[in-house]
Amino acid sequence: MRIDVDALKCIGCMACEMACGYHRDDAFALLASCIVVYRARDKKDYFGVVIKEEESLTIARPEGLEIKRIGVTEESSDSGQKKEADASAKPMLLREPCDLCSGMKYGPMCVKICPVDAISLIEGGE
Amino acid sequence: MDYLSSNKILIVDLETGQISEDELDDELVSQKIGGVGITTSLYETYQDRDPIILGAGLLTGTLFPGSALGVISAKSPRTGHVTHSPFTLKAGMEFKYTGFDYVVIVGKSKKPVFLWLHDGVADIQDASEFWGTDVWNTTDSIRKSMGDDLIQTLVIGPAGERGSDLAQICVNYWASGDCWGFGKVFGEKNLKAVALRGMGLLEISDPEDFVDQCFEVFETIKGGAFAGKSGVEDILTAMGEKDAKEWIAPFVHRHSACYNTPYPTNTFIYLNENPKTLTEPTEQEPGFLINDVGALLTLKRAGLSAESACRVLKACAKYGIDPSAVAELSARSGQKDPDKIEQSFVDLKGTVSAPEGGKFSSWAPMQPLFADFDLSDESAYGDWWVRRQALAYLFGIHPIFANMAPELSEELMIEMFNKGTGLDLSQETLDQAIADVCL
Numbered sequence: 001m002r003i004d005v006d007a008l009k010c011i012g013c014m015a016c017e018m019a020c021g022y023h024r025d026d027a028f029a030l031l032a033s034c035i036v037v038y039r040a041r042d043k044k045d046y047f048g049v050v051i052k053e054e055e056s057l058t059i060a061r062p063e064g065l066e067i068k069r070i071g072v073t074e075e076s077s078d079s080g081q082k083k084e085a086d087a088s089a090k091p092m093l094l095r096e097p098c099d100l101c102s103g104m105k106y107g108p109m110c111v112k113i114c115p116v117d118a119i120s121l122i123e124g125g126e
Numbered sequence: 127m128d129y130l131s132s133n134k135i136l137i138v139d140l141e142t143g144q145i146s147e148d149e150l151d152d153e154l155v156s157q158k159i160g161g162v163g164i165t166t167s168l169y170e171t172y173q174d175r176d177p178i179i180l181g182a183g184l185l186t187g188t189l190f191p192g193s194a195l196g197v198i199s200a201k202s203p204r205t206g207h208v209t210h211s212p213f214t215l216k217a218g219m220e221f222k223y224t225g226f227d228y229v230v231i232v233g234k235s236k237k238p239v240f241l242w243l244h245d246g247v248a249d250i251q252d253a254s255e256f257w258g259t260d261v262w263n264t265t266d267s268i269r270k271s272m273g274d275d276l277i278q279t280l281v282i283g284p285a286g287e288r289g290s291d292l293a294q295i296c297v298n299y300w301a302s303g304d305c306w307g308f309g310k311v312f313g314e315k316n317l318k319a320v321a322l323r324g325m326g327l328l329e330i331s332d333p334e335d336f337v338d339q340c341f342e343v344f345e346t347i348k349g350g351a352f353a354g355k356s357g358v359e360d361i362l363t364a365m366g367e368k369d370a371k372e373w374i375a376p377f378v379h380r381h382s383a384c385y386n387t388p389y390p391t392n393t394f395i396y397l398n399e400n401p402k403t404l405t406e407p408t409e410q411e412p413g414f415l416i417n418d419v420g421a422l423l424t425l426k427r428a429g430l431s432a433e434s435a436c437r438v439l440k441a442c443a444k445y446g447i448d449p450s451a452v453a454e455l456s457a458r459s460g461q462k463d464p465d466k467i468e469q470s471f472v473d474l475k476g477t478v479s480a481p482e483g484g485k486f487s488s489w490a491p492m493q494p495l496f497a498d499f500d501l502s503d504e505s506a507y508g509d510w511w512v513r514r515q516a517l518a519y520l521f522g523i524h525p526i527f528a529n530m531a532p533e534l535s536e537e538l539m540i541e542m543f544n545k546g547t548g549l550d551l552s553q554e555t556l557d558q559a560i561a562d563v564c565l
């Protein structure tokens with residue numbers, strides 16, 4: 001099972017990010033979340049969600065999903081340019097990967113807290 | 127205060143450059159709760175030095191739905207009274223995590239400065255190179271010079287520097303709920319901006335109960351009265367402007383929400399790009415984020431096209447001037463040309479009526495939205511709105527969202543206070559705290 005995000009539904013509220021932070025710290029904080037809203041390009045209204053998994057980063061952009069293997073730089077097929085996760089996502093590589101909120105009575109907290117059902121739990125590993 | 131708090135009040139004297147800290151006393155929180163309750167109390171303490179106070183609500187930045195609000199309190203250049211304005215988007219949350227619960231700014235700096243708050247550290251930094259630049263350029267420059275695009279800014283433009291009563295403190299690139307002329311107060315202090323970045327952590331007295339309750343409330347409101355609605359246009363429709371959606375639809379790109387606010391109160395429109403574009407636009411400044419419902423409504427009713435109205439709002443945010451006041455003045459003069467309206471900013475003086483709303487910003491529409499709140503008729507709106515806003519500004523709830531979610535009751539707020547802080551708030555104390563901030 002893994003977490004899937006429909007970035008077109010996402011309204012960028014960051015509830016998932018804070019819920020994940022709570023799962024990590026038993027307090028409110030964002031530093032350890034493994035799901036992060038990238039929101040640095042606010043002047044362009046370009047935002048989405050990044051999830052750190054065991055061996056990959058899943059980047060949910062409005063135009064579609066991209067899965068990047070950690071440690072591998074890929075050429076993007078559409079533009080030929082190297083795509084990187086947003087600046088806000090870079091420290092992601094240092095964070096714990098998603099464990100589907102193991103040990104939490106709520107189940108995956110990000111799925112539960114998303115107000116627009118943009119996050120779901122789907123079949124399949126990485 | 128150990129919970130939902132960094133336990134720090136910062137006092138910044140711009141005249142001497144001195145910065146000091148106080149603890150946030152449990153007793154103060156027990157009596158005044160947070161947000162506007164405490165900014166009001168701090169205002170009274172420092173009133174001889176013409177302070178402007180920044181703060182966050184008790185629940186701001188938590189998992190409680192709608193907990194997006196930061197608050198600015200000062201004497202309004204437009205009314206001469208102490209008033210409060212909300213700041214939302216992600217700035218209220220970011221403020222809460224800077225390591226400071228409240229920031230008291232007194233005195234006037236000799237040269238332009240900005241205040242940089244991050245990770246429990248406060249620095250007064252030189253802003254000479256930003257002085258004279260607009261809101262957008264200032265935010266860009268601050269983010270670039272600090273190397274962090276997630277910095278949130280409370281920032282003024284030329285209107286504040288030139289001492290206009292209509293000057294607004296903007297958030298990043300966009301309008302805020304400042305309808306009181308607080309931009310002028312920043313300008314008079316030679317304070318160009320407050321830059322915020324927070325990596326803090328908030329402990330909770332009873333984490334499990336608190337979070338259980340957050341999820342429970344969230345489940346109840348998720349299918350509530352605003353379900354399926356989004357953006358400023360649906361708010362306008364709820365306010366009786368039936369064709370609002372159709373009017374603005376050709377420009378709408380996406381809707382977005384302020385921090386942890388289940389209703390997306392913000393509508394982004396593209397003016398220089400195809401709004402249907404999903405990929406990152408090459409245009410650096412393709413459009414504008416509309417978050418001032420009242421200003422948009424006034425421009426629409428004055429007969430501006432959606433495109434012209436959006437151009438006016440964008441120009442206001444760059445210049446740092448209250449869009450609602452500009453909309454009112456343009457409507458009165460009959461001017462519909464966005465370029466001419468923009469040209470008028472330099473000489474626009476405060477002949478506009480004082481904002482309604484007593485001490486709270488009329489940025490939040492003065493009526494229930496989508497839900498009915500069991501009010502008998504429209505004559506009950508006034509008193510209801512003031513109490514509702516007081517509650518939102520104390521606890522840190524988005525003030526527009528507060529008007530759509532009757533589930534966020536006073537009883538529930540008391541429960542959240544007690545679970546979050548371990549203190550004991552009663553209805554009588556809440557009544558007193560509300561009365562104190564409404565006086």
Ligand code: SF4
Nearest residue numbers: 020098100101108110
């Ligand atoms: S399932 Fe849990 S651990 Fe995984 S991203 Fe969501 S909140 Fe974080």
Ligand code: SF4
Nearest residue numbers: 010011013014016114
């Ligand atoms: S909770 Fe949902 S809407 Fe909010 S940022 Fe996360 S994915 Fe987007």
